[in-house]
Amino acid sequence: MTVEARDASDGPAGERATAAGELAELAESVSNCRRCPRLVAWREQVARERRAAFADERYWGRPVPGFGDPAARVLVLGLAPAAHGANRTGRMFTGDRSGDFLFAALTRAGFANQASSVSPDDGLSLRDLWITAAVRCAPPANRPTPQERQQCLPWTVRELALLGRVRVILCLGGLAWDAALRLLVAAGGPGARTLRPKPRFGHGEELAGESYALLGCYHPSQQNTFTGRLTESMIDAVLQRARELAGLGR
Numbered sequence: 533m534t535v536e537a538r539d540a541s542d543g544p545a546g547e548r549a550t551a552a553g554e555l556a557e558l559a560e561s562v563s564n565c566r567r568c569p570r571l572v573a574w575r576e577q578v579a580r581e582r583r584a585a586f587a588d589e590r591y592w593g594r595p596v597p598g599f600g601d602p603a604a605r606v607l608v609l610g611l612a613p614a615a616h617g618a619n620r621t622g623r624m625f626t627g628d629r630s631g632d633f634l635f636a637a638l639t640r641a642g643f644a645n646q647a648s649s650v651s652p653d654d655g656l657s658l659r660d661l662w663i664t665a666a667v668r669c670a671p672p673a674n675r676p677t678p679q680e681r682q683q684c685l686p687w688t689v690r691e692l693a694l695l696g697r698v699r700v701i702l703c704l705g706g707l708a709w710d711a712a713l714r715l716l717v718a719a720g721g722p723g724a725r726t727l728r729p730k731p732r733f734g735h736g737e738e739l740a741g742e743s744y745a746l747l748g749c750y751h752p753s754q755q756n757t758f759t760g761r762l763t764e765s766m767i768d769a770v771l772q773r774a775r776e777l778a779g780l781g782r
């Protein structure tokens with residue numbers, strides 16, 4: 533199976549504006565979601581108690597919507613917001629070390645205009661890329677339950693449907709890879725079915741499908757980047773591969 537590589541200039545500007553409006557409506561709905569009692573309690577507790585370094589800040593403390601270019605060809609799928617990162621700032625991968633590493637890489641790859649990602653009004657913009665997560669509320673110990681992952685899946689299905697030009701889903705870590713496999717089945721489309729045996733996650737692993745290609749990348753967590761499990765050159769190579777699969781120029 534192959535992934536169709538389309539010219540990035542196709543699609544009228546009107547479509548982009550419509551998608552942007554619908555994505556904004558989706559973000560509003562997502563940010564009011566209270567489907568998972570355990571996660572609602574945790575995200576709000578973290579927001580009340582705060583970390584000492586952010587004691588003067590008002591935490592977001594709600595579900596974190598995806599963000600980026602409504603005409604994105606590449607979707608970056610993380611697992612969930614970090615308690616004192618996105619759960620504090622209200623934007624995915626914003627305000628923590630994982631984000632520092634990720635946005636530096638996205639800037640080198642031509643997907644972002646700046647490496648700094650500290651708050652929703654910091655001037656960051658993405659091109660050809662959208663960032664979201666399989667679970668939109670910060671979970672205790674960064675571990676959402678299978679039920680919580682399932683409950684959040686419909687939001688991702690809706691988001692993907694609105695991002696009509698996405699061709700590549702870049703999965704940050706094994707749990708995001710698993711979520712993407714479930715997403716493809718839930719999103720339907722030609723040939724959508726649960727694959728057996730389950731395709732294994734790995735850094736640089738690829739899975740080509742009728743509508744989307746999945747691409748694996750180790751998560752840019754401090755645990756991975758500080759230990760050298762994920763280096764700059766490793767993530768750069770994956771992002772270049774994402775550009776190729778999406779039909780984007782280098």
Ligand code: SF4
Nearest residue numbers: 565567568595669684
């Ligand atoms: S994790 Fe998803 S489904 Fe659960 S409360 Fe948060 S936004 Fe809603």
